[in-house]
Amino acid sequence: MFLCAFSDPETLEQYTGYLQKSFADHYDSSQENGKVKSYELNVTNNGFCRYKRYYNNGKTEYFAFKLAKFKDMDYYGTTNAGKLYIRTKGDDVIVQTYKDRGGDVDSMATQIIIPLKNVEAEDLNQIRNNLERIVKLPPAEVPKTEVKSED
Template sequence: MKKFTKNLRSLLLAASGLVLCAFSLEGLLNEDAVYVQKKLSDHYDVAAQGADIKRYELNVTNTGFCRYKRHFANGKVEYFSFNFSKFKDLDYYGTVKNGRLFLRTKGEDVIVQTYNDKKGDIDSMSSYLSIPLRDMEPEDLTDFLEKFRRINVQLAAR
């Protein structure tokens, strides 16, 4: 009976440890997603997107999705989305003042959808997502890469 009780305690201890680890990973993922969302919003370059874009939405969710939507003045909407579990690398082309951040995926994992276009609604896939940014220091890019990779690892651990 003592052996059974000891095994039961060990099993309960291991199970509670797994539950705590799961919650801590979830918390880290949420923190990183909120941080990345804020940084991308702070550095988004409205001037570089063009006068024909009426508004934009840029979201990083706690489930690991990056979503970017552009609404044009003529009614056209472009929507881009990918999961950070497919994230491969990032590139930045431009200067400290302004440039474009390219988020690259392992394959053609970025969903691209176009609505209300003269050519019709178009669904396709891409291997990158491009976001116009301003005031980007090299440290900011390093920080982005670190956070993106950490989100990728946390999603893989789920």
């Protein structure tokens, strides 16, 4: 216990780095049924998850949320393949669609769904633990700006 008092606390960068590696290692593009040409899935060091899918027909979908807004997650599938549902506290997921039949659409959602493969229960537990630790981090200090009024 004494040694723990002097250990470096884990940082946002460590948590996001773990999540980025996990999503990169386990992402399953085969679940897209050949409709998605390419994708980008990034967890940033400043605490955001961004997921972009480029479809063969030209359509693009973009999802983004602040990891501190994480509420819960569920995994539906097997260790071979499944979908990870990451839920937020409210309508915290930005959803943007470009070049869709219905036009460009901006909306908000409560979850993001990521197709995964070769994922064990321990992998999912570690993803959850890292997300929960990010939520518990103290908010970054925002520099105060002084506002002066002119009389």
